[in-house]
Amino acid sequence: MPLPDVTPSRVGGDVAVDFLNTVGWRLDPSRRHETLPSYLHLLAWVKQSALVSSAEVEPLTRQANEQPELAAAEHALVVEMREDTYNALNEDGHPGVLQHLLLSAHANSQLHRESDGAWRWTPTTLDLATPRHRLALEFARLLTSDSVARFHRCEDQHCGWVFLDASRQHNRRWCSSADCGNRNRVRAHYVRSKGSSPADSR
Helix, strand or coil: CCCCCCCCCCCCCCHHHHCCCCCEEECCCCCCCCCCCCCCHHHHHHHHCCCCHHHHHHHHHHHHCCCHHHHHHHHHHHHHHHHHHHHHHHHHCHHHHHHHHHHHHHHHHEEECCCCCCCEEEEECCCHHHHEEEEEEEEHHHHCCHHHHEEEEEECCCCCCEEEEECCCCCCCCHHHHHHHHHHHHHHHHHHHHHCCCCCCC
């Protein structure tokens, strides 16, 4: 079975933040939807985000097709880690699932010194857990970096997408000015002029 078409959102400004945005309408129970409903969707996402190479995709796809139950279990673990990390970042909680899964990620990686002189964890194994390991390392990098201070959630009441605010004034409010920003500006204008709010559309 080939990989499905998946196009990662790039509004987060960081691959780990972009992965948190793989839920649509997160804060609206009536419209919330999972954009990566299977392991193969997950694999397509990490490929498009350069967390696995094209050469690695073929054996991982084959393993997923041969071991669907194990692939489904891996997908469930990744979703659990994503939700736990999202909640920790937005509610000042503790990313306990990530901390637990990092043990396996580190056990299947080694420290490697890169050209900039920094030491980073580099995965050394290739199996169905590879996307989980690499995403766990990316989440850990994000949470321990200075950039996490710029982490912000879109101010649309239903969106829930997140981003690193790289604006000069550090006053970015929306995941996308053209999407949530424009919709909320239109709503605010409508409320001022009519006293009520138009229905959302997206």
